[in-house]
Amino acid sequence: MNTGLWMIPANEWLASLEWFFLSYFILLNGGYIALNLLSLVSLKRYIDRHSLDHLAQAHTGFDPPISLLVPAYNEEATIAASVRSLLQLDYPEFEIVVINDGSKDGTLAELSREFALQPYPEAYRRRVPCREIRAIYRSTRHANLRVIDKANGGKADALNAGINASRYPLFCAVDADSILQRDSLSKVVQPFLEDPRTIATGGTIRIANGCQISGGFLAEVGLPKNLLARFQIIEYLRAFLFGRLGWSPLNAVLIVSGAFGLFRKSEVVDAGGYRTDTVGEDMELIVRLHRINRLRGTPYRITYVPDPICWTEAPETLKVLRSQRTRWQRGLAESLTMNWRLLFHPRSGPVGWLAFPFFILFELLGPIVEVFGYVLMIVGTILGMFSWQAFQTFMFVALTFGMLLSVTALLLEEMSFRLYPKQGQLAWLFLVAIAENFGYRQLVALWRLQGMLRWMVGATQHWGEMTRADTLRSDRTRP
Amino acid sequence: MLYSGSVVFALTIVLLVAIAVLRYTIDRRERLEHDLAERWYPVFFHAVEGLPFEAPRIYGRDREIIMLAWIQFTESIRGESRRRLRQLALDLQLESTARKLLTRRNVRLEQLAVVALGRMQSVAAWDQLVALAANPRPVLSLLAARSLLQINPAHAVPILLDGLIRREDWPLVKVAAMLGEVPPEVLSPAMMIALHAVTPQGAPRLLSLLETAHLGDTWPIVAPLLRADQPTEVIVAALKACSDPRAVDPVRSLATHPQWIVRAQAAAALGRIGAAEDRLRLQAMLGDPEWWVRYRAGMALVQLPFVSRRQLTDLCTQLGDRFAADMLRQVLAETAPGVEA
Structure with a gap:
């Protein structure tokens, strides 16, 4: 006798689905709230510990030297200003390696003109695979600046070329369009000094739109006029202040942003460098480092530094934002599937037993459930399968949880760095934290779903080209 | 469900209020700090x-x-x-x-x-x-x-x-900064005592500070550490601290050490204390399989007072090993006069 699933009445199916979505939302938000609490404790501890950091601290010559790797693709308009600002970083010993990844514009010519480049007969060593190196140049004005000109191979390939050319034991991957704080390197290197097991650190990335940039550095924090960029401020606060800070004490940080991350070079070389077959090379590397070290049983630390040390430009158009988010989602899917052995491995610790499943359940599959849940509730209500009251309740719970999380991120920001000092700015952020739950988050979920679908069908995606905001460009190209 | 939603909503409002209160409290505290300053x-x-001055009265937590x-x-x-x-x-x-x-x-x-x-x-x-x-x-x-x-x-x-x-x-960086503030006449005797008593595990960190300590004759301390049977980290630290010509023989013997990091530091040390006869040794090290040993050997050759840049440029064309010649070319370009440091 067939008593299969098909025999279950439709209303029971609907009830089960309703329960599924409800349980998922509770689990999702419960997870985030738990992360939030962890972040709260970590942040308080961090702030207390560093409360006297503003007192003068001398560099001693014992600070480990750092190689800054700056991959550049068609960055003609901004590359010279970016490099000039990097040259002014406050750190005793560092080198800058710009990797021109087969740009089609005048990136190389611009660098050559601005920094008086000369061909340099470097005994290049290929420790991680990368595409053909055409030439290596050295600035005759700044001995610590070299430029690698190579065949186009994508950001990961460019970083691999930079790793091969780098001299120092620590390397810092920096996006060419990032704006760093003058003391960024001093801050991000701290975990390496405090704990020799540290193999990677990342800092908080903030939105530069609306800020005043002067001489390549951030002069004054401001809010962007563009609403999309404002939404992203709250998103970044959520992503960094509890998305990453919460995992850090468990040594389970799975993402160090590609815009600014510091790595122990030997570890990355041993791991084979950046993978070129993923669009999420930054996250994939971190997950792989976890997998290799956890499964080998090697003690290691991957740490998150909550200080805002890097500012980046957020997309201000739906088209660019959509492209970015689909790429991120695809990168997430690739990073997790490429390192699936970490999941529930007996030696994988909190990374494999907590962070990895969390990312699969809520970050990877989240958009599917979220979009499907919204569509089902809307369609089901229109068709009369759900009562209007059930719809209202569902939406109310989903939206209020979203608001709670956004507002908590704002609270963490207010407790710690208070980068937006004006009352008006805070009031705007309040509004944005509430408003982003009405349409923006759902839209992002939809794009992420598209990213998932692209990953499933294996569509190709390359360097994310971005239209830059004029405010930053005009200032940053100033001599 | 509606109830939990209401609780969450109420909590959100509470948090919003908490943020406003926090902002007010911190602003007030900052104003107070400013006023007191x-x-x-x-x-x-x-x-x-x-x-002469009259100190204002201090209240409770203002202290x-x-x-x-x-x-x-x-x-x-x-x-x-x-x-x-x-x-x-x-x-x-x-x-x-x-x-x-x-x-x-x-x-x-x-x-x-x-x-x-x-x-x-x-x-x-x-x-x-x-x-x-x-x-x-x-x-x-x-x-x-x-x-x-x-x-x-x-x-x-x-x-x-x-x-x-x-x-x-x-962190070594922080300790070095602190010791940098100590007068040498106080630091040196204590360093000497610590160096004599140190175990192989602690030696590398302590040896790294030799420069900070401005010690006089460190040769008696460094000499026993420049032996192949010492742990690698100890040998490396001792080689880094090595600036005494008396160390040249042990350094030469370490130039063939199985660990590349020791060979690299031995090459660097030879650049500081080597003699004319070390030219051939360093030339051979230019063919080392490890990039860093080749680099340090190249740098050491440039540093040696007995070897001119012209001789090294000629050597580039004579070297049969392409990797050795490439490295020497790089080092010559890197140390070319006129390049700003």
Whole structure:
């Protein structure tokens, strides 16, 4: 006798689905709230510990030297200003390696003109695979600046070329369009000094739109006029202040942003460098480092530094934002599937037993459930399968949880760095934290779903080209 | 479900209010700090100059803020002026306030008190600070060690060096910065004692500080460490600290060590202390399978006073090994005159 699933009445199916979505939302938000609490404790501890950091601290010559790797693709308009600002970083010993990844514009010519480049007969060593190196140049004005000109191979390939050319034991991957704080390197290197097991650190990335940039550095924090960029401020606060800070004490940080991350070079070389077959090379590397070290049983630390040390430009158009988010989602899917052995491995610790499943359940599959849940509730209500009251309740719970999380991120920001000092700015952020739950988050979920679908069908995606905001460009190209 | 949604909504509103209150509280505190600093900085100036002044009355928790302002003010002050500021702190009974703060279970206040007691050179707090220097929290313990150095450098240096050897969570950078403030006549004897007593595990960290310590003749300490049977880290640290020509023979023997990191440092050391006969040895090292050994050998060749750049340029064309020639070309380009450092 067939008593299969098909025999279950439709209303029971609907009830089960309703329960599924409800349980998922509770689990999702419960997870985030738990992360939030962890972040709260970590942040308080961090702030207390560093409360006297503003007192003068001398560099001693014992600070480990750092190689800054700056991959550049068609960055003609901004590359010279970016490099000039990097040259002014406050750190005793560092080198800058710009990797021109087969740009089609005048990136190389611009660098050559601005920094008086000369061909340099470097005994290049290929420790991680990368595409053909055409030439290596050295600035005759700044001995610590070299430029690698190579065949186009994508950001990961460019970083691999930079790793091969780098001299120092620590390397810092920096996006060419990032704006760093003058003391960024001093801050991000701290975990390496405090704990020799540290193999990677990342800092908080903030939105530069609306800020005043002067001489390549951030002069004054401001809010962007563009609403999309404002939404992203709250998103970044959520992503960094509890998305990453919460995992850090468990040594389970799975993402160090590609815009600014510091790595122990030997570890990355041993791991084979950046993978070129993923669009999420930054996250994939971190997950792989976890997998290799956890499964080998090697003690290691991957740490998150909550200080805002890097500012980046957020997309201000739906088209660019959509492209970015689909790429991120695809990168997430690739990073997790490429390192699936970490999941529930007996030696994988909190990374494999907590962070990895969390990312699969809520970050990877989240958009599917979220979009499907919204569509089902809307369609089901229109068709009369759900009562209007059930719809209202569902939406109310989903939206209020979203608001709670956004507002908590704002609270963490207010407790710690208070980068937006004006009352008006805070009031705007309040509004944005509430408003982003009405349409923006759902839209992002939809794009992420598209990213998932692209990953499933294996569509190709390359360097994310971005239209830059004029405010930053005009200032940053100033001599 | 509706109920839980309402709770979450209420919680969101509570958080919004909490943020507003927090903003108000912090703003108020910052205003207070600013006001107090404005009131007290003239007092500090008068104290520094040795002029008469009338200190304003201090209320309750203002003491912590004044203490922080005092610490900030002392940052750039040295000599007699600092002594006067110390006296002012004692007159204001900030020392007893700081010692009380040490017993509070608040990390921020504890750290503040530790720094203040160091700046005040509080002998009375010595034992408390010694205990805190052994605290498992690295930031607090380092601050305590620094304060001990400020109170009595001669007694504090051995504590600091002991901590440096034992505690991996004490960054070498920070300890070096602290020791940089200690007069050489105080640091050197303590370093010598520590170096004689050090175990192989602690040697690398201690040897790294040789430069900071401005020690005289370190050869007797370094010599026994320049042996192939020592742990790699010890040999590397000893090679880095090696600047005595008497070390040339042991260094030469380490140039063929199985560990590339030792060979690289041996090459670098030969660049500093090598003789004319080391040219061929370094030339051979240009063909080492490890890039860093080739690089250090190339750099050492450029450094050797017996070898001219012209000779090295000619050598590039004579070398049969392409990797060796490439490296020599790079090193010559890197050290070419006219390139800004």
